[in-house]
Amino acid sequence: xxxxxxxxxxxxxxxxxxxxxxxxxxxxxxxxxxxxxxxxxxxxxxxxxxxxxxxxxxxxxxxxxxxxxxxxxxxxxxxxxxxxxxxxxxxxxxxxxxxxxxxxxxxxxxxxxxxxxxxxxxxxxxxxxxxxxxxxxxxxxxxxxxxxxxxxxxxxxxxxxxxxxxxxxxxxxxxxxxxxxxxxxxx
Numbered sequence: 001x002x003x004x005x006x007x008x009x010x011x012x013x014x015x016x017x018x019x020x021x022x023x024x025x026x027x028x029x030x031x032x033x034x035x036x037x038x039x040x041x042x043x044x045x046x047x048x049x050x051x052x053x054x055x056x057x058x059x060x061x062x063x064x065x066x067x068x069x070x071x072x073x074x075x076x077x078x079x080x081x082x083x084x085x086x087x088x089x090x091x092x093x094x095x096x097x098x099x100x101x102x103x104x105x106x107x108x109x110x111x112x113x114x115x116x117x118x119x120x121x122x123x124x125x126x127x128x129x130x131x132x133x134x135x136x137x138x139x140x141x142x143x144x145x146x147x148x149x150x151x152x153x154x155x156x157x158x159x160x161x162x163x164x165x166x167x168x169x170x171x172x173x174x175x176x177x178x179x180x181x182x183x184x185x186x187x
Contacts, residue, residue, distance in 0.1 A: 040157055045158065048154060048168065049168060049171055052172045053179075055150045057176075059150060075137055075139055093177045097170055097174040098170060100133070100173065101170045101173055104130040104148065105130075105152055105155040106155070123149060124149070126148060127148030129148075130148030131144040147176070151169050
């Protein structure tokens, strides 16, 4: 049976008896991470934004699992109802993305960059601050943390390739909130 590049590296099989060799696993993970990094940095902004937008919805997995495991526990959120359309649009789709991008991505990541933090550490710290700011519930914070990872990653990618990190991140965040607001208003 022919093995593909995901199971073989430098001619050595990573799977032995159905188990991944623990010694070679870090090399496999590192290789996958490197390939992902190259792919993301090579992705034009017009393709990075929709991919990031999609990933912010994948980030809702903690909330989905929470609802499935414990349907009676609230997920939380700002608590605005359909009667607060203006507030939802103004704050949720315009001001919150603008201010949160300025604070959680731009300021936080720039400060961590000046402190010489590695990009991966800066992304995690920025995302943790972003998650903690969305303290409606534990599942909501977990979802916000993962969404923050996506937003911070977009910021770092655009920044490293001298693009428009603030604008790209703001666009993803505002679109995500706009889609969610539209869904809430229509359902």
